[in-house]
Amino acid sequence: MTNFLFWNIKRNRIEDIVASVASQHEVDVLILAESKISVGVMLTALNSELESEHLFHLTNGGRCKRITIYTRLPRNSIESLEDYSADKYTLRKLKLPRAEVLLAAAHLSSKPRYTETDKDSECRILGTAIREAEEAVGHTRTLLVGDLNANPFEDGVVKADGLHGVMSRAVASRGRRRVASRSYPFFYNPMWGRFGESTEGPAGTYYYPGSTYKEFFWHMTDQVLIRPDLMASFQNEDLKVLTVDGDRSLLTRKGFPDARLASDHLPVLFRLDL
Amino acid sequence: MASKVENLWPMDIRATSKQLSPVAILKRQASLLGERTKNLVEAEVETKAADHQKKLQHWFYLVAPALDFYKYPLFRVEHAPTQFYPLNIQFNVAAETSSEGNRTRKFEGLTARKQGSMLRVRSEAEFTAHLKTIFAADETKKVIQSLIDQSVG
Numbered sequence: 001m002t003n004f005l006f007w008n009i010k011r012n013r014i015e016d017i018v019a020s021v022a023s024q025h026e027v028d029v030l031i032l033a034e035s036k037i038s039v040g041v042m043l044t045a046l047n048s049e050l051e052s053e054h055l056f057h058l059t060n061g062g063r064c065k066r067i068t069i070y071t072r073l074p075r076n077s078i079e080s081l082e083d084y085s086a087d088k089y090t091l092r093k094l095k096l097p098r099a100e101v102l103l104a105a106a107h108l109s110s111k112p113r114y115t116e117t118d119k120d121s122e123c124r125i126l127g128t129a130i131r132e133a134e135e136a137v138g139h140t141r142t143l144l145v146g147d148l149n150a151n152p153f154e155d156g157v158v159k160a161d162g163l164h165g166v167m168s169r170a171v172a173s174r175g176r177r178r179v180a181s182r183s184y185p186f187f188y189n190p191m192w193g194r195f196g197e198s199t200e201g202p203a204g205t206y207y208y209p210g211s212t213y214k215e216f217f218w219h220m221t222d223q224v225l226i227r228p229d230l231m232a233s234f235q236n237e238d239l240k241v242l243t244v245d246g247d248r249s250l251l252t253r254k255g256f257p258d259a260r261l262a263s264d265h266l267p268v269l270f271r272l273d274l
Numbered sequence: 275m276a277s278k279v280e281n282l283w284p285m286d287i288r289a290t291s292k293q294l295s296p297v298a299i300l301k302r303q304a305s306l307l308g309e310r311t312k313n314l315v316e317a318e319v320e321t322k323a324a325d326h327q328k329k330l331q332h333w334f335y336l337v338a339p340a341l342d343f344y345k346y347p348l349f350r351v352e353h354a355p356t357q358f359y360p361l362n363i364q365f366n367v368a369a370e371t372s373s374e375g376n377r378t379r380k381f382e383g384l385t386a387r388k389q390g391s392m393l394r395v396r397s398e399a400e401f402t403a404h405l406k407t408i409f410a411a412d413e414t415k416k417v418i419q420s421l422i423d424q425s426v427g
Contacts (some may be wrong), residue, residue, distance in 0.1 A: 048312075055308060075305075075316075
């Protein structure tokens, strides 16, 4: 089993909380967005209680400065694919004990002036980069995780020439879909199953109480998407939107992400049986 | 139809290691530094062919991930490609590779026969003893501490 944690930490200096969550859930791969915690401080916090053979180390992120990845996996188990990475996303070859995986980690733009069209374009660029990297590594055991700044139902995440994320394993298991003579691979997007209050955990990963006519309030911008070739290694119950750090709640008394304590986003924990 | 080509190489040539090579010793030691520094400073070894393929050089770097993976060349080891010993250890490579380096820097306690800043080493036991001395040298500790201080700052 390999445990992953993704968290947009809103530039807050919360290394102790991150380390506590990582320790509590025995995280192997820690993926942070908007981290302004110095690497030395983060490593000191992460490794303070760990045995020497299981220490976290920083992975070389190359040109992507919006994502920071720490791991306890062996040093040579993660390799950056710089030709396919950019400022807002990084693509890595990840050698897990039983298989190699292509890891895409992203923090797409949250600029206030970005329209739906802009967000759609960002997802299409990311989707293209992932497909090109898959071609280069020769497999589609791909995992995409990150803050996409778009909900699972928005155009860029859903459209075939975007990320092509669907809500159903059965649909995703078809592998690909042809649209206008071109074939596009599916992603399975389990975050669909986490919306609202009838599901385990909070209604989303990010809360924004806007004041326009159309407001969702809760958003699921932090997502995990899985290619069909990896679905057998992923169980839906192994995906959790966390709301506590040990005894401490990451939510306010009203039940929203506590941006003053930790972050306005909640961490997403998941595991792969690989 | 093409016939199968006979393999003329003897069966006792195998991809198994029979002797611990200097580079293997260096890589093992490199992997152990992070345990002491909580991975604030790591070490890595890079091998290069040198002197028109007449020598192999193994560069031992200190790496500071928090400082954009800055690499400090601590020393290098050089030997003939097919003979591990004798080998040479050049231990002031940072000064050599930096125009502002201090060329008078010395590692205290090194006792082997010196050729300038070069140590000649004749056996595995001698090699590991010298590595221990280099790792424990004040200069080495000072560099590592400086990288740690900058990493947590």
